[in-house]
Amino acid sequence: MIIGFDADDTLWHNEDGFQASHREFETLLSDYGDPTAIEEHLFEIESRNMPKYGYGVKAYTLSLIECAIDISNGHVSTAQIASILDLGHALLDRPVKLIDGVTHVLDELGDHTKMIITKGDLYHQLSRIESSGLRTFFWQTEVVAHKDPATYQRILDLHGVDPSNFVMVGNSLPSDVLPVMEIGGKAVHVPYHVTWAHEHHEGDHDAPTIEHLGELPALLADWGLR
Structure with a gap:
């Protein structure tokens, strides 16, 4: 069994x-709109720009820059644009802070073949994986543009993994859980305390949910995956 x-x-x-960063951005543009209006407009712009x-x-x-130009009518x-760039630089320079217990869980799952499947900027994600100190736990690392059924199927085909022999673990239902289940794999939902607006999911799902990664080894054992 491969664990993603x-x-x-x-x-x-x-x-x-x-x-x-959102809160700082809203404060920076407070002369041009209230936080709710700024947040809603930023959501629309991000949705339009993602493709x-x-x-x-x-x-x-x-x-953020496009939103600032729109909200302020140009x-x-x-100086404010420079401050927005500083917000981006701060996020890029932010040290990687592991979630409590991650290293212990990965070590406990040492007999399982593990891979990272994440989306985002290729260079930034690879640098964070390296600086996290976790790279040696993983057999493969995949940084993708989208997490949809076709992407997961492509990755599994590339590495010769049948979906029935794959479990994906993540905090996002639409990105980490539902697409994998759609192609016949298993998935485990580990909610984070805050969810990005673009990752919200309304509706039921059949995937097991655990409170933290520390519960993962026992769940896998219940599935007979020791």
Whole structure:
């Protein structure tokens, strides 16, 4: 059995940094709109830009700049644009902080073949994997543009893995859980304490949910995957 792990908000903290950046952005543009209006407009811009920019800090920063220009009707200052760029730089420079217990769990699962499947900016994600100190736990690392059924099937085909012999573990239902189950694999949902607006999912699902990764070894054992 191959176990796939998401990275952001599954192995290390990520979204809380973006949430803090959102608050600073809203404060920076407070002369042009209230936080709710700014947040809603940013969501619309990010949704529109994802097919062009993909995911990650760089795409996010470009969307912040576009949002600032729109919200201010073009009156945003160069100093404010510089401050927005600083928000992006701060996220890129943010040290990787592992979620509690991750190293212990990966070590406990030492007999299982493990891989990382994450989306985002290729260079940034690879650098975070390296600086996390976790790379040696994983057989393969895949940084992808999208996490949909076709992408998972392509990755598994590339490595000669049948979906029935694959388990994906992650915090996002639409990215980590539902696409894998659609192609016949198993998935485990590990919610993070805050969810990116673009990863919200409404509706039921059949995947098991665990409170933290420390519960994963016991769940796999219950499935007979020792």
